[in-house]
Amino acid sequence: MTALLRAATQHHQTAISTVLAIVTAITIVVVHRLFLHPLAALRGPFFARISSWPNWYHAAKGDRHIWLLRLHSKHGSTVRFGPSSVSFNTPSAFESIYASRDASLRKGDWYQCVKDTAGGFESTFTARDRSRHALKRRILAHAFSERALREYEPRIRAMSTRWVNSLAAEASDGDGGSVDFAAWANYIIFDILGDLCYGKDFGLVHSTKNRYVTKLLPRTTRSWYMLGYHPWSHLLRYLLFKTSLKTSLGRIFVRTNSTFREFCVASLMERIKVEKTPEKGTPVSKDMFHHLLRARDPETGEGFSMGDLGAESVLLMIAGTHTTSVAIAAIVFYLASNAEKLNKLAAEIRTEFSSTEDMTYQRLVGLPFLRSCINESLRLCPPTAGHLQREALGAGVDIGGFLYPAGTNVGISAYAFQRNPLLWPQPDDFLPERWLQNDSADMQKSQPGLIAFSSGPLGCPGKQLAYMEMSIIVAMLVHRYDVTLDKSESSDKDYTIKDCYVGQASGPRIFLRSK
Numbered sequence: 001m002t003a004l005l006r007a008a009t010q011h012h013q014t015a016i017s018t019v020l021a022i023v024t025a026i027t028i029v030v031v032h033r034l035f036l037h038p039l040a041a042l043r044g045p046f047f048a049r050i051s052s053w054p055n056w057y058h059a060a061k062g063d064r065h066i067w068l069l070r071l072h073s074k075h076g077s078t079v080r081f082g083p084s085s086v087s088f089n090t091p092s093a094f095e096s097i098y099a100s101r102d103a104s105l106r107k108g109d110w111y112q113c114v115k116d117t118a119g120g121f122e123s124t125f126t127a128r129d130r131s132r133h134a135l136k137r138r139i140l141a142h143a144f145s146e147r148a149l150r151e152y153e154p155r156i157r158a159m160s161t162r163w164v165n166s167l168a169a170e171a172s173d174g175d176g177g178s179v180d181f182a183a184w185a186n187y188i189i190f191d192i193l194g195d196l197c198y199g200k201d202f203g204l205v206h207s208t209k210n211r212y213v214t215k216l217l218p219r220t221t222r223s224w225y226m227l228g229y230h231p232w233s234h235l236l237r238y239l240l241f242k243t244s245l246k247t248s249l250g251r252i253f254v255r256t257n258s259t260f261r262e263f264c265v266a267s268l269m270e271r272i273k274v275e276k277t278p279e280k281g282t283p284v285s286k287d288m289f290h291h292l293l294r295a296r297d298p299e300t301g302e303g304f305s306m307g308d309l310g311a312e313s314v315l316l317m318i319a320g321t322h323t324t325s326v327a328i329a330a331i332v333f334y335l336a337s338n339a340e341k342l343n344k345l346a347a348e349i350r351t352e353f354s355s356t357e358d359m360t361y362q363r364l365v366g367l368p369f370l371r372s373c374i375n376e377s378l379r380l381c382p383p384t385a386g387h388l389q390r391e392a393l394g395a396g397v398d399i400g401g402f403l404y405p406a407g408t409n410v411g412i413s414a415y416a417f418q419r420n421p422l423l424w425p426q427p428d429d430f431l432p433e434r435w436l437q438n439d440s441a442d443m444q445k446s447q448p449g450l451i452a453f454s455s456g457p458l459g460c461p462g463k464q465l466a467y468m469e470m471s472i473i474v475a476m477l478v479h480r481y482d483v484t485l486d487k488s489e490s491s492d493k494d495y496t497i498k499d500c501y502v503g504q505a506s507g508p509r510i511f512l513r514s515k
C-alpha cells in the first residue's frame, strides 16, 4: 500500500515537473520573441509575434492576403506577422527584396517544401541557390524569347476563337443559363498551355474527359501552404518524406500532387517521342518543349537533363495556367460589375476590329483602355496574392535602414501592396482610367507599378505571354458578346480569391448574348 502511494506521489511529482519545464520553456521563448529577439522592435499582432500558428491558420484558410492587408492598415508599412516573418507594403521595400540582385536574399524555406513534395526534383521555381537558379532561368528563357512568342500567337488566337465560339452554346441569357466563368477560363487556358507546351490539345473546352486536371492544381498548391507554413513544417516533412512513413502517409499527402505531375510528365514524354520520331509530312510544332529540348545555357553550354525537363514541365503547367485563368475571370468580373467601363471597352474593341480574325496582339497592345482594364484588375486581384517569401542570408539584409538578420523571412503580398491606400487613391474601386494617366508626372509620383508579376531575376518569365493571352481572350469575348453578371448567383462587390499560393477562384457566373 505504502509502495503504491509512493509510486503515485512520484508519478504526480514527475507530471508537475514536466508541466513546469514546459511552462518555463514556453515562457523563455515568449519573452525572447517579445523583448530580446532582433525583430522585437517591430509592430505586429501579439500572437503572431510569438508564434507561427496565426500565419499557418490564415494560410490554411486561404485568406492570408486579406489578413496581411488588415495588418498593414493597423500596424503600418512593416509588420512582423510571425516570429521571424516580416511583411512590407512600400515600393522601396519591393525594390530591395525583389527587384534588386541582392545576394543576401534567396527564396525562403517554403520553396524547399514545394521541392520536397515533388520527390526532390528541382525546377527553376524551387532552385533556392541563386547561381543554380540563374543557370536554369537562362535555359528556360529560350521558351519565352520574342521569336518564340511570335510563334505562339497564332496558336493562342486559333484556340481562343474556338473557345469563344463554343461559349455561345453554354451561356445565353434566357435559355442557356449562366456559366461559371472561372471554370471556362480554366478550360481555355489549359488548352492553350497544352498546345504551347507540348503541341497537344487537352480538349477541355470540348470534352469533360480531362477537366479533372484543373481541380488538381489548387489542391496541390494548398497542400504546399498547409505543410510549408506549418510551425512544425521541418518535423512533418522529415516524417513524411524521410522516414518509413514516406510510402504510406507521405504518399497519401502528395497524391494529388503526384497525379498532376504524372499528367504533365506523360504529356512531356509524348512530346519527346514526337520530336524523336516525327511523322512524315507533319510540320514541326514550335512549342515550348521544342525550344527547351534544344536549349543550351549561353554561358556554360549546359542543357536540361530529363529530370530537369520533367520538373519544368510541371512548373510551366502550374505557373502558366491558374494564374492566367484567375486573372481573366477577375477581369470579366470587374467589367461585368461596371457597365460603364465594359461599354467603354466594348466601344474601343468594336471600333478597332470588324471581326475577331483581325485581332493580332500588335494591334491589341495599341488599345489603351484594354490594357488599363487588365492592369486595374490585376491590381485588385493579383493571382499570386500572397507573401512571396525571401530569406535573409549571411550578415542579413538592410531594408529601409533596418537590418534583418539571417534567417528572417521578408516579403510582400501583392494584394496588400496593390490595395495600400497610401499608394493608390480609392484602392478598392475598379478605376481603369488611373492607368491611362500614367504618363503624367503627378501620377507617376503617386502611383507605383503593378507587382503582380513580381520582378527581378526571380520574377515571372511568362509576363508577356500572359498579357498576350489575356488581351486576346478578353478582346474576343467582349467583341463577340454582351456580357452580364448573373446577379441571382452573387451580389459580391469584389472578386475574392482564396490565396493558395496561386489563387483559387469560382465565378463570376455570367450571361453572354451574341452581338
Ligand code: HEM
Binding pocket: 124, 125, 126, 137, 315, 316, 319, 320, 321, 323, 324, 327, 382, 383, 384, 388, 452, 453, 454, 457, 458, 459, 460, 461, 462, 463, 465, 466
Ligand atoms: C496573369 C498571369 C501570371 C501572373 C500574375 C504571374 C505571376 C508570377 C509571379 C508573381 C511569379 C513569382 C513567384 C515567386 O516568386 O514565388 C511568377 C513566376 C513564374 N511564372 Fe508567372 N505569372 C503569370 C503567368 C505566367 C505564365 C503564362 C507563365 C508561363 C507559361 C508563367 C511562368 C512562370 C514561371 C516559370 C515562374 C517561375 C520563375 C522563377 O522562379 O524563376 N507565368 N509568376
